Amino acid sequence: MAGRYVGERVLRLEDARLLTGRALFVDDLQLPGLLHVAFLRSDEAHARITRIDATAARSRPGVLAAYTATDLGDYWRPGPLLVPPPPIAGLVFHTATQVPLARDKVRHVGEPLAMVVAESRYLAEDALEDIVVELDPLPAVTDLEAALLEPASLVHEQFGSNLAAHVQQRKGDYAAARAAAHRVIARRFHYDRGAAAAIENRGVVAQWDARVEELTVWDTTQAPIPIRNGLAALLGLRESQVRVIAPFIGGGFGPKIMMYYPEEVLVPWAAMRLGRPVKWIEDRRENFYATTQERAQIHDAELAVSIDGKILGVRDKFLHDTGAYDPYGLTVPINTQCTLLGPYVVPHYDSEFTAVFTNKPIVTPVRGAGRQHGVFVMERLLDFAARELGIDRVEIRRRNYIQPDAFPYDHEILFQDFRPLVYDSGNYPAALEKAVELIGYDGFVKQEQPRLRREGRHVGLGIVSYIEGTGIGPYEGARVTVEPSGSVRLATGVGTQGQGHFTTFAQIVAEVLGVEVGCVQVSTGDTREFTWGTGTFASRGAVVAGSACHAAALKVREKILGLAAPLLGVPPAELVLEAGSVHVRDAPEQGMRLGELARKANPLRGAVTPGTEPGLEATAYFGPDRGNAASGVHAMLVEVDAETAAVRIKRYVVVHDCGTIINPMVVEAQVQGGVAHGIGNAFFEQLSFDENGQLMNASFMDYLLPTALDVPSVEMAHIETPSPLNPLGTKGVGEAGAIPTGAAFAQAIEDALAGSGVEITEIPLSPNRLFELLEAARGAP
């Protein structure tokens, strides 16, 4: 679908509000009588709670309440299992979800023990010091392998081990493929934890209005409607009595889809009990433990290849750190398992993972959501195979791609949406050739790199492919209303965290109704405006909610044509919608404004044909059969200082295919932001825990985020292979930039240091770690 607005570089409609400070964020709320919350959090990673007494805190002036687990009564209950495990034969899954306040044991540093509500945050924080807590420390489970083999203790005693899940998915007969292989490339890969580090931390404000018996909650969530439903059930209210608003949010990236965070069930509860509005805003140090994180994994993987570099099969066995609880099920490791296959024909695949409970913060999806691990393992194995077989690294990828005429392509395993991993469409060779051309692969390898090497400079190139499974179900909805003023109101249930929904959704509706994009006013993330939906995750906003907007707009268009045709005296097929009017084709003077028609659609007197719906309004829903497969190639040039191991990115190229593009600027911004995230993940960011489960770098002094100086302007090209799974033909793009970055870094750095013996099998790297690898390689015989 392309046209007047879809596919155009429309400036973002929300930016005026954002740039002039008029956009509402949760912390902007100032309500009369507002109370403030602080949480007492565990300093211990693993300990039995022997005593907790908040009596003294309650008597401090300015403190209204101090709650511990026992004060919650029946309200204390573990959170829901958000994503149940998919129906895979032989799957083992142990459910252990987070609790509002720790009662018997604490299982990670930062787990909340008590909540204080006071007239100010200062008073609330001071009162935390009055709470007496006695914790009897237990050995912390931090090492993934030791956690299973020789556990020092059990995170959840009831399971008898620290195993959270075990899943094996197989395709074909890997053992036979291995036996027939010319080479088997086997390596161990490590991927460590990072934080999402959204610029806005989490926050919740809740207000109970006793006169109308309505609870209003402002929450930085990516899933306002499920939060509304959950709060209603927990608090014994009707869903219609709870309004959850997810206003403008300074970045989501995944952790804000987790639910229910202890704070988001406790703050509304306290507001109802105390009869006053209550606010909690997470501070940055809290964010480092209280907000969910990325995941550590250890892979033992091997690739069986033929003499000409054809993939015969892959075997991968990995450990996945799920943290102290596993409310998000298996989404992350299943993404890893599926995404490893990438754009390649892998005839035989045997993938097995064990998820492990540890005394670390909870792991849930963060931009990429496990996909980057799979990409890293596969792309690295291909790099090593290319080197061992003497095949060019671009060529080995070219030889293994699924071809453009092979779609739909069935990988014969299950994806995170419980549907078969069947790719809908793609054109991988085209993206590769485009990237080769843009980065100047041949010229670099044959001329520039040898020339610079002669000058003693260490420059390298990385070029890798990836698939991003996006746009999964179940569904989203939208309501489109043409108002008498002629402006169009669009409401949808997904929340927005900076993706440009206010613009892309408006473009889709404007295209269908023939109005200016600026006429379409979008509401997202307010459960009073739209009551059905699931949330913003898995790069699905444009695909699923966008398709629902499209469907609702089409219904309104039908209403417009049906109403206007008799008024204008022509059949509907002879009418066009243009510039906010409906008129007879080639006769703009024979028409009427949509606003006027909207008034006619809502008569005050007289009679209508029975069955007529008033207004120019329609609601529609969209749910795809299954997720679709976006894809792309990243290529980068780096220069490494061989003495200090500092790495400078000289160029970064992304060729991306997200199907039909609704707004190229929005897509490019998503990719650019994703690459920034990916660079952080690959080379700067690492959450360092000691063996006792203490996070040792819980501040931006020590946790390094890439800055504007570290992130180059990404050079981009688009391939558009429409998806057959939705009417727009679009695919997701939100996570693409972050997924293959580590793999590209590793290949580029190895290339720059060719001959040094450095082999990169771990992410994140850092100048420090790279220096150690260089030293180790130098010391090797």
Add this chain to the structure above:
Amino acid sequence: MIVEGTYPLPGTPDVIWNLLMDPEVLVKAMPGTKELVRTAPDRYEGVMRIGIGPITAAEFELVILLTDMKEPHSYAMQIDGKGRAGFTRGTASVELSPDGAGSMMHYSADLQVGGKIAAVGQRLLDSVSKLMTRQGLEALNRELQSRLGGAAV
């Protein structure tokens, strides 16, 4: 966190041992200690205030248990400090051996640090603990010298 080293002190092991068992001396040898009370023959309790990087004046309630006392040669300690800024706990040992006219002190500690001091003070912990150890030993040295009538080391 491991802290260990050796330090020459004037005086025989007996003299040093007696000093080390005196809370008034120990307060001086442990920088930041606001009070220290011997609540049992083998138990000290007190309050310590220290600053590590962005954390200033963090107060810890301190309990030290002395174990394996082999007067005047060696003893071990169980250290348990707790406060709003986190905790530290672990074991330490002190050995004294004659060294010429004086003694050689060998000390080692294996401390676990948690909470805010671990989270935001980590990169300064090593240098702060080394600094505190050095200040403490120097204070002990001064105390010994004054008690021994200014005898040279």
